[in-house]
Amino acid sequence: MSEMKPTPDDSVEDIDAFIEAAAANLHDRKEARRESWRLLRRRPSFIIGVVIMGFWVVCALVPDLIAPFDPLDYRTDINASPSWPNIFGTDRGGRDVFSRVIAGARDILKLAPPAALLGVVFGVILGLFMGFLRGWFDTVASRVVESFLSLPVVLLGLLAVTTLGKSNLVVMGTVAVLFTPVVARTVRSAVLAEADLDYVESAKLRGESTPFIMFREILPNVSSPIIVELTVRIGYAVFTIATLSFLGAGPPPPSPDWGSQVSDNYNAIVSGYWWSTFFPAMAIASLVIAANLIADSVQSVLEGS
Amino acid sequence: MRRFILKRLGAIVINLWLLATIVFVVVNVLGGDIGRKVLGPTAKAEDVAAYNALIGTDKPMIQQYFTSIKNIFTLNFGNSYQSQSPVIDLVLPALGRSAKLAILAFIITIPISIAAGIFAARRQDKLADRVVVNVGLGSSSIPEFVTAAVLLALFAVHFKVGKVYANPPAGTSIFGQLEYLLLPAMAMVISYFGYIARMTRAGVITALHADYTRTATMKGLPPGQVMRKHILRNALAPTITVISVQIGYLFGGIVGVEKVFNYAGLGTTMLNAVGKQDIPVLQASVLIVGIIYMASTLLADLLIAYLNPRVRLDAGS
Numbered sequence: 325m326s327e328m329k330p331t332p333d334d335s336v337e338d339i340d341a342f343i344e345a346a347a348a349n350l351h352d353r354k355e356a357r358r359e360s361w362r363l364l365r366r367r368p369s370f371i372i373g374v375v376i377m378g379f380w381v382v383c384a385l386v387p388d389l390i391a392p393f394d395p396l397d398y399r400t401d402i403n404a405s406p407s408w409p410n411i412f413g414t415d416r417g418g419r420d421v422f423s424r425v426i427a428g429a430r431d432i433l434k435l436a437p438p439a440a441l442l443g444v445v446f447g448v449i450l451g452l453f454m455g456f457l458r459g460w461f462d463t464v465a466s467r468v469v470e471s472f473l474s475l476p477v478v479l480l481g482l483l484a485v486t487t488l489g490k491s492n493l494v495v496m497g498t499v500a501v502l503f504t505p506v507v508a509r510t511v512r513s514a515v516l517a518e519a520d521l522d523y524v525e526s527a528k529l530r531g532e533s534t535p536f537i538m539f540r541e542i543l544p545n546v547s548s549p550i551i552v553e554l555t556v557r558i559g560y561a562v563f564t565i566a567t568l569s570f571l572g573a574g575p576p577p578p579s580p581d582w583g584s585q586v587s588d589n590y591n592a593i594v595s596g597y598w599w600s601t602f603f604p605a606m607a608i609a610s611l612v613i614a615a616n617l618i619a620d621s622v623q624s625v626l627e628g629s
Numbered sequence: 630m631r632r633f634i635l636k637r638l639g640a641i642v643i644n645l646w647l648l649a650t651i652v653f654v655v656v657n658v659l660g661g662d663i664g665r666k667v668l669g670p671t672a673k674a675e676d677v678a679a680y681n682a683l684i685g686t687d688k689p690m691i692q693q694y695f696t697s698i699k700n701i702f703t704l705n706f707g708n709s710y711q712s713q714s715p716v717i718d719l720v721l722p723a724l725g726r727s728a729k730l731a732i733l734a735f736i737i738t739i740p741i742s743i744a745a746g747i748f749a750a751r752r753q754d755k756l757a758d759r760v761v762v763n764v765g766l767g768s769s770s771i772p773e774f775v776t777a778a779v780l781l782a783l784f785a786v787h788f789k790v791g792k793v794y795a796n797p798p799a800g801t802s803i804f805g806q807l808e809y810l811l812l813p814a815m816a817m818v819i820s821y822f823g824y825i826a827r828m829t830r831a832g833v834i835t836a837l838h839a840d841y842t843r844t845a846t847m848k849g850l851p852p853g854q855v856m857r858k859h860i861l862r863n864a865l866a867p868t869i870t871v872i873s874v875q876i877g878y879l880f881g882g883i884v885g886v887e888k889v890f891n892y893a894g895l896g897t898t899m900l901n902a903v904g905k906q907d908i909p910v911l912q913a914s915v916l917i918v919g920i921i922y923m924a925s926t927l928l929a930d931l932l933i934a935y936l937n938p939r940v941r942l943d944a945g946s
Contacts, residue, residue, distance in 0.1 A: 471647035474922045476881025479899070479915050483652065486903050486911055487660030559770060567772045567885055571900060590778050590889055594793050598782035605775045616770040 447507020455515025746829025769823025877922025
């Protein structure tokens with residue numbers, strides 16, 4: 325990509341040529357984006373990922389249209405095995421497992437993507453500063469990033485939820501903060517590769533401000549690793565938030581949240597009631613796999629592997 | 630080599646200090662009144678004050694900070710609020726039990742996933758390769774507790790293979806314990822297989838295309854020797870790094886696995902501490918996991934430096 329970037333020449337006569345080159349470059353970039361999109365749509369794994377993800381998004385938006393019963397409603401039979409009309413059976417509270425699985429999509433999807441996005445935004449800002457400013461700031465920040473990475477996210481999450489209180493905001497904020505170092509590390513190395521290129525040098529010579537160079541010049545050129553990182557982080561956010569809610573940081577029992585459902589019902593597996601755990605567990609698995617299929621396809625297309 | 634080790638040890642000391650700082654900020658600065666947290670909203674104000682005095686959280690913030698930094702280097706984590714006994718006496722035995730589970734998981738994972746990685750790399754882009762890559766991608770993306778719950782339902786309950794509760798009765802022999810630990814260990818094997826297999830595959834593919842491999846083949850070395858002495862020696866460095874990182878990170882996943890199988894390891898200890906607001910226990914567990922992570926990545930770096938002279942020379946200069 326980088327060789328297509330125009331560099332302003334000192335001579336005034338070339339200014340028209342420069343503008344033309346800049347326009348052509350913009351056009352190329354649009355073309356490249358269209359091409360990536362076309363390649364992406366051709367990948368079966370991307371399509372499968374989008375279909376599964378799309379299904380859960382629809383469930384999260386309009387659960388009542390799909391779920392046959394009220395997910396919180398106590399039906400007559402408790403722990404009834406899967407059969408019509410309770411196709412996934414009922415749980416230990418006699419609630420319809422299928423309806424609860426459908427309704428639970430909302431609990432995870434309202435937290436995981438925003439947490440991932442927030443983490444990526446923080447990480448991009450930190451990574452841009454680290455990679456562009458370098459020097460002592462980079463040295464100190466890199467050390468802090470490394471020590472954050474030495475702890476499993478789930479453990480720090482547990483610690484944070486215990487000391488700061490159990491709420492959606494704390495879970496989302498914690499996951500975002502814990503993703504920041506990982507994202508920052510990726511963005512930092514992408515920025516380091518860009519920082520010595522001619523267009524950055526010429527922007528400096530033009531007297532552009534540091535924020536302008538970072539956010540208007542470098543940022544658009546490191547967008548590929550950032551998009552990849554965002555798609556990867558969504559998968560991890562689902563993974564982390566589901567695990568945290570299984571461990572007790574999620575909404576309390578009557579809620580149809582998937583992690584909480586597994587936590588509420590897994591002790592009944594011993595008595596043979598596997599369905600009330602199995603179906604929400606499969607829902608979690610399908611959502612993480614869908615997110616990873618999308619992330620993997622995006623990564624292959626943008627990084628050309 | 631000595632310089633290399635000293636340099637890495639210095640980095641670890643700084644990392645430990647930063648780690649203790651992060652935990653301190655989360656617990657003591659953002660967390661607010663610890664005594665109130667531990668004793669609950671209904672406790673009397675003088676009890677809260679007495680508890681804060683007991684654990685030292687009534688002192689000025691800066692003094693608390695220095696104490697907590699000192700504590701991580703001396704492994705002194707104070708007393709558990711629940712049992713009043715030293716936290717370390719509670720955490721270490723639990724850590725031992727978790728380690729038993731983790732070691733079993735790695736004994737199974739490492740050979741299987743390295744073999745699968747080599748197998749896939751030698752059949753790059755063929756069906757077998759795609760199967761290994763995609764199974765690895767899928768299995769490692771599913772949370773450990775989900776895999777554990779499915780294994781529990783399928784094997785322990787349906788097929789009656791393995792145990793529902795992973796705690797072996799006292800006095801069970803090592804081999805007797807295997808039956809208890811097998812299913813939770815398998816849940817972890819499934820989770821970590823993918824990372825290690827994919828990293829091995831990538832390393833072997835790079836090494837297969839390297840000049841030194843071509844030279845070795847051209848000079849007529851038998852294929853087995855090329856594989857062992859030239860390809861694996863180079864290709865396994867990233868795999869060793871991934872394994873060492875997994876050793877630290879597995880303590881995130883093991884919590885869920887222990888909960889599903891009711892296993893009395895570090896994870897269960899932490900969950901009990903969460904339930905009882907026993908912050909000193911939780912704090913110590915998190916710090917110890919951080920120390921384990923640093924120790925295992927240090928060992929991995931040493932191993933890589935031992936295998937590859939280029940690494941230790943680069944770091945020394």
